[in-house]
Amino acid sequence: xxxxxxxxxxxxxxxxxxxxxxxxxxxxxxxxxxxxxxxxxxxxxxxxxxxxxxxxxxxxxxxxxxxxxxxxxxxxxxxxxxxxxxxxxxxxxxxxxxxxxxxxxxxxxxxxxxxxxxxxxxxxxxxxxxxxxxxxxxxxxxxxxxxxxxxxxxxxxxxxxxxxxxxxxxxxxxxxxxxxxxxxxxxxxxxxxxxxxxxxxxxxxxxxxxxxxxxxxxxxxxxxxxxxxxxxxxxxxxxxxxxxxxxxxxxxxxxxxxxxxxxxxxxxxxxxxxxxxxxxxxxxxxxxxxxxxxxxxxxxxxxxxxxxxxxxxxxxxxxxxxxxxxxxxxxxxxxxxxxxxxxxxxxxxxxxxxxxxxxxxxxxxxxxxxxxxxxxxxxxxxxxxxxxxxxxxxxxxxxxxxxxxxxxxxxxxxxxxxxxxxxxxxxxxxxxxxxxxxxxxxxxxxxxxxxxxxxxxxxxxxx
Amino acid sequence: xxxxxxxxxxxxxxxxxxxxxxxxxxxxxxxxxxxxxxxxxxxxxxxxxxxxxxxxxxxxxxxxxxxxxxxxxxxxxxxxxxxxxxxxxxxxxxxxxxxxxxxxxxxxxxxxxxxxxxxxxxxxxxxxxxxxxxxxxxxxxxxxxxxxxxxxxxxxxxxxxxxxxxxxxxxxxxxxxxxxxxxxxxxxxxxxxxxxxxxxxxxxxxxxxxxxxxxxxxxxxxxxxxxxxxxxxxxxxxxxxxxxxxxxxxxxxxxxxxxxxxxxxxxxxxxxxxxxxxxxxxxxxxxxxxxxxxxxxxxxxxxxxxxxxxxxxxxxxxxxxxxxxxxxxxxxxxxxxxxxxxxxxxxxxxxxxxxxxxxxxxxxxxxxxxxxxxxxxxxxxxxxxxxxxxxxxxxxxxxxxxxxxxxxxxxxxxxxxxxxxxxxxxxxxxxxxxxxxxxxxxxxxxxxxxxxxxxxxxxxxxxxxxxxxx
Numbered sequence: 001x002x003x004x005x006x007x008x009x010x011x012x013x014x015x016x017x018x019x020x021x022x023x024x025x026x027x028x029x030x031x032x033x034x035x036x037x038x039x040x041x042x043x044x045x046x047x048x049x050x051x052x053x054x055x056x057x058x059x060x061x062x063x064x065x066x067x068x069x070x071x072x073x074x075x076x077x078x079x080x081x082x083x084x085x086x087x088x089x090x091x092x093x094x095x096x097x098x099x100x101x102x103x104x105x106x107x108x109x110x111x112x113x114x115x116x117x118x119x120x121x122x123x124x125x126x127x128x129x130x131x132x133x134x135x136x137x138x139x140x141x142x143x144x145x146x147x148x149x150x151x152x153x154x155x156x157x158x159x160x161x162x163x164x165x166x167x168x169x170x171x172x173x174x175x176x177x178x179x180x181x182x183x184x185x186x187x188x189x190x191x192x193x194x195x196x197x198x199x200x201x202x203x204x205x206x207x208x209x210x211x212x213x214x215x216x217x218x219x220x221x222x223x224x225x226x227x228x229x230x231x232x233x234x235x236x237x238x239x240x241x242x243x244x245x246x247x248x249x250x251x252x253x254x255x256x257x258x259x260x261x262x263x264x265x266x267x268x269x270x271x272x273x274x275x276x277x278x279x280x281x282x283x284x285x286x287x288x289x290x291x292x293x294x295x296x297x298x299x300x301x302x303x304x305x306x307x308x309x310x311x312x313x314x315x316x317x318x319x320x321x322x323x324x325x326x327x328x329x330x331x332x333x334x335x336x337x338x339x340x341x342x343x344x345x346x347x348x349x350x351x352x353x354x355x356x357x358x359x360x361x362x363x364x365x366x367x368x369x370x371x372x373x374x375x376x377x378x379x380x381x382x383x384x385x386x387x388x389x390x391x392x393x394x395x396x397x398x399x400x401x402x403x404x405x406x407x408x409x410x411x412x413x414x415x416x417x418x419x420x421x422x423x424x425x426x427x428x429x430x431x432x433x434x435x436x437x438x439x440x441x442x443x444x445x446x447x448x449x450x451x452x453x454x455x456x457x458x459x460x461x462x463x
Numbered sequence: 464x465x466x467x468x469x470x471x472x473x474x475x476x477x478x479x480x481x482x483x484x485x486x487x488x489x490x491x492x493x494x495x496x497x498x499x500x501x502x503x504x505x506x507x508x509x510x511x512x513x514x515x516x517x518x519x520x521x522x523x524x525x526x527x528x529x530x531x532x533x534x535x536x537x538x539x540x541x542x543x544x545x546x547x548x549x550x551x552x553x554x555x556x557x558x559x560x561x562x563x564x565x566x567x568x569x570x571x572x573x574x575x576x577x578x579x580x581x582x583x584x585x586x587x588x589x590x591x592x593x594x595x596x597x598x599x600x601x602x603x604x605x606x607x608x609x610x611x612x613x614x615x616x617x618x619x620x621x622x623x624x625x626x627x628x629x630x631x632x633x634x635x636x637x638x639x640x641x642x643x644x645x646x647x648x649x650x651x652x653x654x655x656x657x658x659x660x661x662x663x664x665x666x667x668x669x670x671x672x673x674x675x676x677x678x679x680x681x682x683x684x685x686x687x688x689x690x691x692x693x694x695x696x697x698x699x700x701x702x703x704x705x706x707x708x709x710x711x712x713x714x715x716x717x718x719x720x721x722x723x724x725x726x727x728x729x730x731x732x733x734x735x736x737x738x739x740x741x742x743x744x745x746x747x748x749x750x751x752x753x754x755x756x757x758x759x760x761x762x763x764x765x766x767x768x769x770x771x772x773x774x775x776x777x778x779x780x781x782x783x784x785x786x787x788x789x790x791x792x793x794x795x796x797x798x799x800x801x802x803x804x805x806x807x808x809x810x811x812x813x814x815x816x817x818x819x820x821x822x823x824x825x826x827x828x829x830x831x832x833x834x835x836x837x838x839x840x841x842x843x844x845x846x847x848x849x850x851x852x853x854x855x856x857x858x859x860x861x862x863x864x865x866x867x868x869x870x871x872x873x874x875x876x877x878x879x880x881x882x883x884x885x886x887x888x889x890x891x892x893x894x895x896x897x898x899x900x901x902x903x904x905x906x907x908x909x910x911x912x913x914x915x916x917x918x919x920x921x922x923x924x925x926x927x928x929x930x931x932x933x
Contacts, residue, residue: 003629004621004637011634011711012641015675018715019649023667026731031660055587057525067724069797071871081726084658089591092662094669094721096801096867099877121514127882129511135520222876 036082038182042175049175052168054089056133062101063093064179074223076103076181083181098130105180106285109264112239112277113228114173115150115165123156124227124236136169148445151238151276217297220290224282225298233302239277241270244302254295254309258317261291263353267447276447281353288314352431352453359439362432366424367440375444383412386444396437396451400459403433430456478559482550483832485566487913489546490825492574494902494909496538501899504531508895511888521585529597530584536595536672537606538577540813543821544680545569545613548636550828551687552617555632556624565616572609576602593665595672596650607647614640631703635683638711642675663719663727666735670718673813678714681780681820682706682749685773688827689756692770694927698755702748710745713738720791723800739791742784750781759928768842769923772823775850779815786811798872803884803891804864807857814853814898822849822905827923829912837908838918845904852897855890863887 042050053059068078079102084090108114113124119137121128139161143149149162157163165173222231225243229235233244243249247270248256264281267274282291288311295314299306313323364373371377375386385391389412390398406423409416424433430453437456441448507527510516514524553560560566580598583589588599596603617640621633629637650668690697697703719727719735754777757770786808790799799805822845830836863884870880911918 003627004618007629007634008618008621008637008641011638011707012645014711015638015642015715016645018712019645019667019671022716022719022731022734023649023664024655026728027655027660027663027667029660030663030727031655031657033659054589054592055526056523057528057589057592059592060525060528063801065725067800069724071797071868074874078724079726081659084662084726086658088657088661089593090658090662090665091592092665092722092725093592094594094801095803095806096871097803097881125878127878129514129881131510131514131518131524133523134518135523219874219876222878223874226876 030081033081033084035085036080036182037184039082039085041086042178045171046175046178048168049171049173049178050089050091052136052172053175054091058101059091059093061093061095061097061130062099063096064100064102065092066100066102066181072100075100077184080184082184101176101179103179103181103285105177106280107224108227109177109280110228110240110277111173111177112151112275114176115169116152116156116236116239117227118169118172119150119152119163120156123153124230133169136166136172137163138166139163148276151236153236153239214293214297214300216290217293217295218301220286220294221297224286225294228277228279233298233304238273239275241273241275243298244304246270246304249298249304250306252307253323254299254307254313255317255323257295257299258291258309258314258323261295262314262318266442267449274447278442283318283353288312288318352434354435354438354450356439356442359435362428362436363439363443366428366436370421375440375446383410383415383417385440386446388412388446391440391446392448394449396441396448396455397459399437399441400433400451400456401462403428403437404456404460425460430454430460474557474559479832481563482553482560485560485563485570486546486550486829486832488567488570489542489549490829490909491913492570493539493542493546493821494906496534496542496577497902498906500531500534500539501895501902503527503534505892505895505899507531508888508892512885512892520587525592526585526587526589529589529592529594530581532595533580533584533597534577535813536677537573537580540677540817540821542570542573543825544677544684544817545573547684547688547821547824547828548617548680549620550832551632551684551824552620552636555630555687556621556626558620558623558625561616561619561623565612569609569612569616572605572612576605576609579605591661593661594669596665596668600651600653603647603651607644607651610640610643610647614644630686631697631700631707632683632687634703634707635679635686638707639676639679639683642671642679646671646675659726662722662725663731666718666720666722666727667715668718669721671715674710674714674717677813677817678710681776681817684820684824685749685753685777688769688824689753689773689777692767692773692827692923692925693756693760694925695756698752698758702752706745706748706752709741709748713741713745717742717787717791720796723791723793723796736791736793739788742788746781746784746788750777753777760925767923767925768839768846768920769823769826770925771846772819772826774823776816776819776823779811779819783808783812783816798868799864800868802864802867802871803860803887804868807860807864810853810860811857815857819849825909825912829909830920830923833912835912835915835917836920836922837911839920841904841908841911841918842920845901845908848897848901848904852894852899852901855894856898857894859887859890859894863891 066072066075066078072078108117115137117124118133120132120134121130122132137150139158141161143162143164147164149164152163228240229243230240233242235242248260251257260279262281262283264279266278267276286294291314292309292311296308298304299308309323316323370382371385372382375384377384390402393399402421404423404425406421408421411417428436433456434451434453438450440446441450506517507524510524510527518524520526549560549566576598579602583599583602584597589597590599591597598606618637621629621637624633646668650664650672656664686697686703716738717735719731720739723732723736725732753773757774757777760770789795790805790808826837826842863886866883866887867880870883871877907915908918
């Protein structure tokens, strides 16, 4: 009896002490770790998506954990304790059979891509070994009001009907798109947020001379662009535009091409096809040399034969200056270049990046009372913004003017609205107006091009 | 429990039968979980090559994967180890089982938990993909109740032992059930598990479930089964004592090595690395003790399959643990963490060590309990298929995992690390297939040792060597 208490009781007691010291007490302390800068709780929809993520065991193949190691240097900045405040369950993962998802909201920021990929991963990545998640989708004969069919390539689509996401799929995609690292003020890794490939691979010369490194360009293209535009450069019909033979890519003046890679693109018609998905901006993810390498890969592959660019050109566009060999930017209205490198406000323009969350919040507090969160307005009282011609117009003049100066007694789609809309020019600055306008232009199925604070300033100055 | 431990209840033939029935029932249900869990494992391995195969909701990879790990951990390994532990504790204490009823109650609770856990995971009730504690908490409460009932029964049996001294096996088994209860309770309390706090508990749990639950039970079986089969005493009692206390000092801390380079406090990570290295002491002391007990019986290892299973178990304990020490070094983490190398490591340890130990103990002890032997050919088939299958499995994933890690360090496009693994996934699948077939043979052997017709294998106890009695 005595010996048993000594040995087994002692062993249990000692273990209990060790467990308190190395697990329970640290965990009590760590649970109080405050949120890092910009780290926000998930919305109810995103939280629902996280449940779908955990229920289907996504974390068994996908980590959400960037380490300060060479292997992880191209995945983002290393995790900081503040990143975990709202991450219960943590879903950090233990295997990386598939890629890390810490920044998937940035690197695969297109909901269309996410839907296609979930429905059949091999539609966008032929070598993928991820299972399909067709059980998160429904096949319907006619697309119901308010739903959007997933634009699947024909060989991956069901023979009949349209594929629409279920509530679980929408929540999951909302969660995935919310996975973005926040910037930590004062923290920098190679200048940009997150590491870059050329910083970590010592074989690559940094700075301006990296442009000629074709292997580097091919590799970067493969990890950052091929998911949508495909290794063949052919894109996916109806979902992602081709780069092969693409007018912007082939243009001798690289300004537009560089600008799109830096700042992303949304709702643009290319060869008569309008693409629903948004291309994410890469300015925060890659440095100038890497972007130059990617652009040169695109300009010289698949039969494309356009002049190459240098890291200095990328820097120039990033800073809103004209590129080194200035071919006068064509003012072709069909392209409607948001670059407009010639205007004096260009510097401010390229510094602005539409932040969907900010736009959403501003819209909710300023506009949704009348126009409704759904953008559908109230019949006979407040006009819909969804499908509204002024909102969808490629020229944003009327849209911006209405927000700035208000409107009264206007007839929209045959219906006259008597209640006046107040002017918001006095209470919102240019950037806020741009955020709201962009939210409206890209929500509820709307897909018009983005506007910039400079555009707003122009309209404001007109009156 | 006031009755004096020095006055053991005399063991009747009825008690012997009751113990034998308990041992058989635990082994049989454990074997069913082995078949189910590894069938799921095989299906999951197959999906690496055919991702669209059975991709339906309830059969999707991410739901089957935790079903595989939980059913082999808490269905198979736990039941097999505890069944043999009842036999070891009662016999080494020279007494009857404290309560056969409690043993049956524990068996029901373990099985109910494992069935409910499997159904819950399949329906998508997963506790945050936190490894080895995915079952929803009510089901884990049932598991905790099962461990508590088992611990009570085993410790009460030890209290009624005939001898004054407590044999080493009982140190490990007795402490193991208490450690197991502490682990399960710490992991289920939610108040300190938010964000990083949850991550710290996960790191603790993942490795303590392995190191302070499965490992002590398996080592406890080694200390009884190896001397029993060899018909000679353990080489050194003191080495066993050293291994016991050092294991307790070093093992609990090393779970943090699953989260090296994470934002967990650096001291916790460094302590984990140091303790992973310090684990060399108990691992080498324990392995040396077992191997020295087998000294001079090289021939016997081939002749006696129970000993062959135990021998492989000891070797994998030595290799697997040493490999774990290496993996915990920060420089090697760079290469291997998050890769399939760790999957190879977990099979070398949970399969090569724990599972072979459980099989060795069952082959060595169940015939003594039931009086029935398996067939010699059946044991041989089981042994070689399992050994070769595991070898292919571990080697394929060790090489593949290194390739994978190297691809990431090179910053190759991610998909390259997927396509590079194809061959290794295939070999892993072939190895897994051999392992699964061996389990069917094992199930047949278990049937012959319990309810079936006794086979032609000789008694697991070897003839004592007259000239080398220490």
